[in-house]
Amino acid sequence: MDLRWTSKSVVLIALISLVGAHCATAPLALSIENVTLSDGVAKNRGIHVDLGGQPEGFRISFAINNTRVRNAQDCQVLGNATLRSKCLGSSGGVYDVQLHTFNTSGSFNVSHIDTPPKNAVILQGADEAVMGNITIPRFPFEVWHDPDSLNKSGIAFGPDSSVLAKLVDYGFAPSKFFGLFFGSRSQNQPQDGQVIVGGYNVARIRGPFTNFSMTPLGLDTPCPLQVQIKDVVLNNSQGSYSLMPDIRSTVAACIDPLQNQFTFTQAMYALWKNYTRHNDSADYTDQTYPPESEAPVLIDNLTVTLSNGYTVVVPKYELLSLERGANDVGEYAIVSQKVMAAVGKGPTDFGRDIPILGGTFLSQNYLFVDYESRTFGLAPANVDRVNIMKGDIRTVCKELLVEAPQSHRNVGVIVGPAIGGVAATLLILTGIWCWRRRRPAREGTESGAAEDDDPWKLKSLYY
Ligand SMILES: *[C@@H]1O[C@H](CO)[C@@H](O)[C@H](O)[C@H]1NC(C)=O
Ligand SMILES: *[C@@H]1O[C@H](CO)[C@@H](O)[C@H](O)[C@H]1NC(C)=O
Ligand SMILES: *[C@@H]1O[C@H](CO)[C@@H](O)[C@H](O)[C@H]1NC(C)=O
Ligand SMILES: *[C@@H]1O[C@H](CO)[C@@H](O)[C@H](O)[C@H]1NC(C)=O
Ligand SMILES: *[C@@H]1O[C@H](CO)[C@@H](O)[C@H](O)[C@H]1NC(C)=O
Ligand SMILES: *[C@@H]1O[C@H](CO)[C@@H](O)[C@H](O)[C@H]1NC(C)=O
Ligand SMILES: *[C@@H]1O[C@H](CO)[C@@H](O)[C@H](O)[C@H]1NC(C)=O
Numbered sequence: 001m002d003l004r005w006t007s008k009s010v011v012l013i014a015l016i017s018l019v020g021a022h023c024a025t026a027p028l029a030l031s032i033e034n035v036t037l038s039d040g041v042a043k044n045r046g047i048h049v050d051l052g053g054q055p056e057g058f059r060i061s062f063a064i065n066n067t068r069v070r071n072a073q074d075c076q077v078l079g080n081a082t083l084r085s086k087c088l089g090s091s092g093g094v095y096d097v098q099l100h101t102f103n104t105s106g107s108f109n110v111s112h113i114d115t116p117p118k119n120a121v122i123l124q125g126a127d128e129a130v131m132g133n134i135t136i137p138r139f140p141f142e143v144w145h146d147p148d149s150l151n152k153s154g155i156a157f158g159p160d161s162s163v164l165a166k167l168v169d170y171g172f173a174p175s176k177f178f179g180l181f182f183g184s185r186s187q188n189q190p191q192d193g194q195v196i197v198g199g200y201n202v203a204r205i206r207g208p209f210t211n212f213s214m215t216p217l218g219l220d221t222p223c224p225l226q227v228q229i230k231d232v233v234l235n236n237s238q239g240s241y242s243l244m245p246d247i248r249s250t251v252a253a254c255i256d257p258l259q260n261q262f263t264f265t266q267a268m269y270a271l272w273k274n275y276t277r278h279n280d281s282a283d284y285t286d287q288t289y290p291p292e293s294e295a296p297v298l299i300d301n302l303t304v305t306l307s308n309g310y311t312v313v314v315p316k317y318e319l320l321s322l323e324r325g326a327n328d329v330g331e332y333a334i335v336s337q338k339v340m341a342a343v344g345k346g347p348t349d350f351g352r353d354i355p356i357l358g359g360t361f362l363s364q365n366y367l368f369v370d371y372e373s374r375t376f377g378l379a380p381a382n383v384d385r386v387n388i389m390k391g392d393i394r395t396v397c398k399e400l401l402v403e404a405p406q407s408h409r410n411v412g413v414i415v416g417p418a419i420g421g422v423a424a425t426l427l428i429l430t431g432i433w434c435w436r437r438r439r440p441a442r443e444g445t446e447s448g449a450a451e452d453d454d455p456w457k458l459k460s461l462y463y
């Protein structure tokens with residue numbers, strides 16, 4: 001573990017006082033792992049949640065505020081077991097409402113109802129959710145029956161996430177801040193990932209954070225983590241090739257782990273296709289190449305540079321594999337000797353044609369997300385195969401004691417145990433707080449009620 005970089009930082013914030021019950025709670029570590037789904041065959045890589053006993057392998061998305069699960073009916077109507085397993089696996093789990101554990105009567109208690117696409121049939125309710133050793137008695141989620149769009153299941157880590165809210169409300173996490181190491185879905189160096197709710201794992205961080213503010217950049221999706229891509233360069237033994245159609249302009253993209261592959265604009269993909277000599281025959285998808293093709297030579301690594309200078313090199317092993325998909329029994333596996341690249345174009349799993357920096361991009365980064373200060377940060381990840389469940393997990397939590405006028409608020413800052421002197425740095429303090437204040441009761445309605453105080457206003461207290 002390389003902590004040298006932290007020693008250059010200076011702790012600017014004194015610990016003022018320790019307050020509140022939330023901050024005494026340890027951060028919650030959730031593994032991103034292969035989960036075997038209800039048929040015992042299909043698997044999906046995600047967060048393992050048992051909803052009323054039904055296993056889900058939820059992919060994470062920052063673009064949704066409420067967890068959504070595909071209705072089991074969508075898969076059950078398919079002709080044979082293989083097709084059903086394939087449907088189950090690619091959906092990341094389904095939920096069977098006919099098992100009668102779904103409580104739809106007044107139990108969908110969330111602060112924001114996500115905008116559904118047209119024609120979706122959505123049931124809202126709650127069931128018991130078990131994640132590792134914690135049990136959330138009334139976990140709110142939506143059950144989607146929608147053959148046309150957004151049909152995959154996902155666990156909601158969006159700005160108004162009911163998942164983060166329940167974890168804090170039930171006392172399973174100290175704050176809604178989270179740190180994410182995505183791990184790797186690569187064929188040759190796969191490894192589990194990890195989300196820390198209410199903290200971060202220092203063992204996974206290999207350099208300083210670069211901060212971003214949550215600013216909409218015009219993408220046609222409620223993506224909270226939008227960035228401008230300045231350049232994407234493909235390097236191979238023959239040279240170095242920019243995939244930007246116009247190097248003078250930037251391209252807005254969404255950071256979201258729902259989808260693994262890079263999703264480029266049509267123009268960027270056209271350049272990629274040319275430089276990697278993609279064969280346009282109907283035998284190949286946007287992502288696949290003939291077994292005997294030069295793809296393994298022409299695809300080496302991608303350097304992604306964002307507009308603020310943050311740069312990531314995505315190595316070859318993340319980009320190339322043999323063709324993978326659902327095999328004869330519907331299990332995710334290598335299905336041919338074709339070469340497959342983790343690069344494609346829209347439309348995405350969000351049903352939109354927007355550039356996405358997905359799991360392949362995140363595999364090389366440690367990400368923190370702090371919705372309350374509208375900040376997120378990226379740092380180079382330590383991708384070594386360390387035992388991440390042990391790791392070096394730090395609590396991130398601030399509590400505010402709200403006492404009358406804003407200017408007189410007492411501010412308490414807690415940075416968890418074992419923070420190790422200087423290493424405590426502001427890096428993560430930058431905006432990490434758990435926030436205590438009077439909350440209006442939220443009874444499963446739109447987030448219409450204006451907050452009586454605006455969290456962002458307090459930012460200046462910390463920076
Ligand atoms: C399942 O159905 C699909 C489509 O009809 C067919 O291609 C496949 O061979 C079937 N699989 C089995 C195991 O019957
Ligand atoms: C369903 O949820 C509501 C609201 O939380 C609760 O009052 C009711 O008892 C629940 N019903 C069942 C059958 O658990
Ligand atoms: C809804 O959630 C809020 C905040 O989590 C909680 O205070 C309230 O009791 C919940 N209401 C019901 C009916 O569960
Ligand atoms: C999630 O909540 C945020 C903040 O309230 C909102 O901007 C966004 O549109 C919501 N996402 C969806 C899918 O409704
Ligand atoms: C779950 O397990 C972790 C690690 O063993 C432990 O720190 C934590 O307290 C446990 N949580 C509960 C709710 O039992
Ligand atoms: C979602 O729906 C689209 C369009 O019907 C379909 O092509 C895609 O395979 C579906 N995805 C899953 C995971 O079933
Ligand atoms: C997850 O499953 C895939 C497909 O079966 C496999 O290739 C990969 O090695 C597994 N990942 C880990 C970390 O074991």
Ligand SMILES: *[C@@H]1O[C@H](CO)[C@@H](O)[C@H](O)[C@H]1NC(C)=O
Pocket residue numbers: 235236237300301313315316
């Ligand atoms: C990237 O690819 C180039 C060309 O194949 C290679 O020379 C270089 O070592 C690679 N860099 C990394 C960091 O993988």
Ligand SMILES: *[C@@H]1O[C@H](CO)[C@@H](O)[C@H](O)[C@H]1NC(C)=O
Pocket residue numbers: 235239240301303313
């Ligand atoms: C890609 O090639 C350029 C030009 O040769 C070089 O400056 C850069 O360091 C290379 N990037 C990687 C990751 O190897």
Ligand SMILES: *[C@@H]1O[C@H](CO)[C@@H](O)[C@H](O)[C@H]1NC(C)=O
Pocket residue numbers: 271274275
């Ligand atoms: C396509 O790629 C080749 C190198 O493989 C390059 O010489 C040519 O300029 C590229 N064409 C376009 C339109 O980018």
Ligand SMILES: *[C@@H]1O[C@H](CO)[C@@H](O)[C@H](O)[C@H]1NC(C)=O
Pocket residue numbers: 279280281283290
């Ligand atoms: C593209 O693939 C098809 C089918 O595999 C093959 O017949 C054709 O020769 C390939 N084209 C090129 C330019 O390699």
Ligand SMILES: *[C@@H]1O[C@H](CO)[C@@H](O)[C@H](O)[C@H]1NC(C)=O
Pocket residue numbers: 208209210211375430463
């Ligand atoms: C992170 O953001 C905060 C608030 O904008 C700023 O004070 C801090 O210097 C930033 N850290 C880095 C490493 O840029």
